[in-house]
Amino acid sequence: MIRAYHVAKRYGDVHALRDVTVKLAKGEFCYVTGPSGAGKTTLLKMLYGSTQPTEGKLLVGGIDVARLSRRRLPYLRRNIGIVFQDFKLIDSRTVGENVGLALEVLGSSRDLINRRVSAVLNIVGLPGRGSDYPPTLSGGEQQRVAVARAIVNDPSILLADEPTGNLDGAMAIEVMEILRAINLRGTTVMVATHDTGLMNRFPYRKLRFEAGRLVES
Numbered sequence: 001m002i003r004a005y006h007v008a009k010r011y012g013d014v015h016a017l018r019d020v021t022v023k024l025a026k027g028e029f030c031y032v033t034g035p036s037g038a039g040k041t042t043l044l045k046m047l048y049g050s051t052q053p054t055e056g057k058l059l060v061g062g063i064d065v066a067r068l069s070r071r072r073l074p075y076l077r078r079n080i081g082i083v084f085q086d087f088k089l090i091d092s093r094t095v096g097e098n099v100g101l102a103l104e105v106l107g108s109s110r111d112l113i114n115r116r117v118s119a120v121l122n123i124v125g126l127p128g129r130g131s132d133y134p135p136t137l138s139g140g141e142q143q144r145v146a147v148a149r150a151i152v153n154d155p156s157i158l159l160a161d162e163p164t165g166n167l168d169g170a171m172a173i174e175v176m177e178i179l180r181a182i183n184l185r186g187t188t189v190m191v192a193t194h195d196t197g198l199m200n201r202f203p204y205r206k207l208r209f210e211a212g213r214l215v216e217s
Contacts, residue, residue, distance in 0.1 A: 001026040001157065001188045002047065007056035009042050009212075016042040018212040020056070024190070026156070029183040031199055032192040034209035040192040043209075044159050047190070048080050049073045061156060078106070081150030081187075085162035087142045089134040089149075095121070096130030099149045106153065120148040124178050140171030147178055151187070158182060160191045164198060176202050 002024040009017040017039045024030060032040045045051045047060055049068055058065040063076050089098050099120060100113040108116075121127055124144040134142055143163060150158055160179060164172035176198055183189040193199065199206065208216035 001028070001061060002190075003057075003059040005057045007046070007053045007058050009039075009046065009051065010054045015212050017046075017053075017209075020214045022207060022214060022217055024188060027183070027186050027188055028205065029180070029189045030191075030205040030207055032190060032207045032209065033194055033199065034215075035194065037211075038209035039212040040209060041161055042212075044082075044161050044190070044192055047157070047159055048082055049076050078153065079156045081153075081155040081158040083143070083146050083150045083158070083160040083163045085165040087134070087146045087166075089142055089145060091134050093133075094130060095126070095132050095134065095137070095145050098134065098145055099130070099152050102149065102153050116152050117148075120152050123151070123181070124148045125174075138171070139167055140174055143167060143171070143175050144178065147175065147182075151182060155187065157188045157190070160189070162192055162194075164193065164195060169197075172198060173201070 004020050004022050007017060007020040008015065032043060034040055042051070046053055046058055046065055049065055053066045056066070060076060061079055068076060096117045100117045103113045103116060117130060121130060124147050126141065126144055126148070134145065137145065164175050167175060172195070179189055179191065180202060206216060207214060
């Protein structure tokens, strides 16, 4: 599903990633961990096409991200769901409108959007909350909405960048339980985190980075 061969990323003289070679199988769950500045976010950005490798080959679902044209970028992202630490919800839109936004962009029918939004809100434990607005929700509930938005188009890969970083312990566990349930449905899940407590509670494969190098897999 994800294959990196000697991938490197430089920003001028700064090496964000160095000679990374790793493979993730379809349906796998793994953590990307390491100290701040280790290269975790850079790797995730490359996986969804926000930036490209300086060297090496990076295959995501068979697509070579290093050679991806901007015209084909939407095709890549159609198969990838993304969850951010700061939610990135639109406060002026309802929960349902936030979740259904990706399907709107794809030109899906209103009936399909309504059905998919209802289904994923059930998955994340927010049934009947589609008409609420994000500011009325707790932090944990907002992150659930962000997860629902990421999976509404049934992506094959889910990337989560510090998804529990702004949540307390109980809410963080709830979000991790949801991510685990999504993985059990067959989605490949990659979570960038430095929370050792969560990684111990939910033990999965770890990709540990230090100074841009993969030091543990």
